[in-house]
Amino acid sequence: MTEEELSHRMKVIQFTEEDVARLKKLSPYAREYAEPVIEEFYRHLLSFEEMRAFFPDRRTLDYVKRKQKEYFVRLTEGDYGMKYVEDRLLIGAVHEKIDLPIKTYLAMYAYYENQVASRLRAAFAGHADEAFDVFLSLIKLIRLDMILAIDAYSLRREQTIRQQEEAIRELSTPVLRIRDRLLILPIIGLIDRKRATQITAQLLTSIRNARARVIVIDITGVPVVDTDTANHLVQTVEAARLLGAQVITTGLSSEIAQTIVRLGVDLSRLNTVGDLQGGVEEAERILGYRVIRGEGGSSYLEAG
Amino acid sequence: MAAPFEKYLEPLAIEGERDIVSARERVRDAARGLGFSAVELTLLATAVSEIARNIIEYAGHGTISLRLSDSGRNPGIEVVAEDRGPGIENIELALQDGYSTRRSLGMGLPGARRLVDEFQIESTVGKGTRVILRKWKTSTKAA
Numbered sequence: 001m002t003e004e005e006l007s008h009r010m011k012v013i014q015f016t017e018e019d020v021a022r023l024k025k026l027s028p029y030a031r032e033y034a035e036p037v038i039e040e041f042y043r044h045l046l047s048f049e050e051m052r053a054f055f056p057d058r059r060t061l062d063y064v065k066r067k068q069k070e071y072f073v074r075l076t077e078g079d080y081g082m083k084y085v086e087d088r089l090l091i092g093a094v095h096e097k098i099d100l101p102i103k104t105y106l107a108m109y110a111y112y113e114n115q116v117a118s119r120l121r122a123a124f125a126g127h128a129d130e131a132f133d134v135f136l137s138l139i140k141l142i143r144l145d146m147i148l149a150i151d152a153y154s155l156r157r158e159q160t161i162r163q164q165e166e167a168i169r170e171l172s173t174p175v176l177r178i179r180d181r182l183l184i185l186p187i188i189g190l191i192d193r194k195r196a197t198q199i200t201a202q203l204l205t206s207i208r209n210a211r212a213r214v215i216v217i218d219i220t221g222v223p224v225v226d227t228d229t230a231n232h233l234v235q236t237v238e239a240a241r242l243l244g245a246q247v248i249t250t251g252l253s254s255e256i257a258q259t260i261v262r263l264g265v266d267l268s269r270l271n272t273v274g275d276l277q278g279g280v281e282e283a284e285r286i287l288g289y290r291v292i293r294g295e296g297g298s299s300y301l302e303a304g
Numbered sequence: 305m306a307a308p309f310e311k312y313l314e315p316l317a318i319e320g321e322r323d324i325v326s327a328r329e330r331v332r333d334a335a336r337g338l339g340f341s342a343v344e345l346t347l348l349a350t351a352v353s354e355i356a357r358n359i360i361e362y363a364g365h366g367t368i369s370l371r372l373s374d375s376g377r378n379p380g381i382e383v384v385a386e387d388r389g390p391g392i393e394n395i396e397l398a399l400q401d402g403y404s405t406r407r408s409l410g411m412g413l414p415g416a417r418r419l420v421d422e423f424q425i426e427s428t429v430g431k432g433t434r435v436i437l438r439k440w441k442t443s444t445k446a447a
Contacts, residue, residue, distance in 0.1 A: 190321075190325055192321040192324075194321075223349075224346065224349050224350050224353055225350070226350050226353040226354050226357065226415075227354060227415050228353075228357055228412075253346075254343075255342050255343045255346035256346060258343055258346070258347070259343075259350045259419065262347065262415075262418045263350065263354075263418065263419065264414070264415055264418065265415070
């Protein structure tokens with residue numbers, strides 16, 4: 001998060017200097033009540049079966065209690081700038097990491113709020129308006145903390161998704177050998193720089209290993225071919241050619257063909273055949289195979 | 305002629321390759337909603353892909369926003385790509401085929417221009433670039 005975003009969010013939740021001043025006035029109370037409030041907080045927490053698993057031993061419990069007390073006091077110390085935000089984001093990320101569900105994390109605040117409310121009532125006896133204002137300021141700050149926790153949780157989830165996408169990419173470009181010296185490379189999805197590099201590397205290794213002479217690259221599953229994608233495709237084909245293999249490209253949809261023509265990209269260096277079946281037949285012709293229909297409809301290959 | 309663009313969609317931040325995909329998916333969905341044909345969808349999505357890639361290549365990051373016009377007789381989409389990058393020194397040159405200050409094919413901008421009905425570009429060196437594309441459901445440009 002940037003400074004700009006933070007001040008925007010503060011504006012949205014209407015957190016002002018007035019709130020900061022009110023919270024700071026609470027500081028002596030917070031220090032005084034930190035100990036009993038946090039002790040009660042954990043007593044409540046640990047009364048739930050599903051929560052106990054997160055505190056496997058005494059040391060962990062003591063550690064988080066200490067941290068909670070620090071946080072409790074911190075809420076009333078003012079200076080809710082970038083440093084504050086970073087600390088909160090980090091705490092959120094830690095909770096995501098130990099697989100604490102976000103609903104549980106956010107629910108914990110309710111107990112906090114109840115505890116604080118009853119103590120404020122006692123501390124501000126006879127000054128109900130003031131107590132109410134202070135409580136509202138605190139709620140605003142807690143709201144900000146909740147937003148930050150959600151941010152931290154979703155950021156980590158996004159990272160996980162990104163890593164999984166990478167893994168899927170690695171798996172999604174199989175180079176298949178269908179005849180002696182004939183490979184098929186079906187490409188599905190987006191071809192960006194990274195993937196193009198990976199596809200090329202994988203293809204070149206396969207060409208060497210299989211001593212391939214013809215490769216059919218099928219791009220039926222590529223939704224958009226812009227100049228960059230076309231460029232990658234041409235480079236892959238060139239690299240294969242340098243290893244002595246011919247490439248046949250198949251699966252260009254009519255929409256993509258029209259787009260390429262309008263874009264003005266020169267794909268004359270590509271040997272294109274309509275569909276995958278046509279591409280394989282063309283490859284077999286180049287390699288000198290003949291497919292002969294046998295009796296009962298079966299077919300077999302004959303090396304020419 | 306066509307009605308003004310009355311519907312605004314929230315700008316999409318363009319910061320990496322994945323955002324190029326999001327941008328063209330979004331424009332594809334919007335155009336499909338307006339009843340564009342499969343060919344028109346592909347042309348528009350590809351044009352958006354080109355200008356989004358330009359943002360990443362030259363400015364690092366920027367935004368793409370969509371405005372839709374679907375009340376008139378001929379629905380249309382306006383795509384605005386903005387960045388605060390280095391800007392383009394010679395726009396005429398940048399719109400020529402095969403011109404690129406990078407190692408690309410240099411077809412991005414001129415290519416995108418050929419895929420849409422209207423194309424505008426404004427750029428100030430040191431300030432940034434704004435590219436506006438418009439495409440109507442029934443193309444006003446001969447194929």
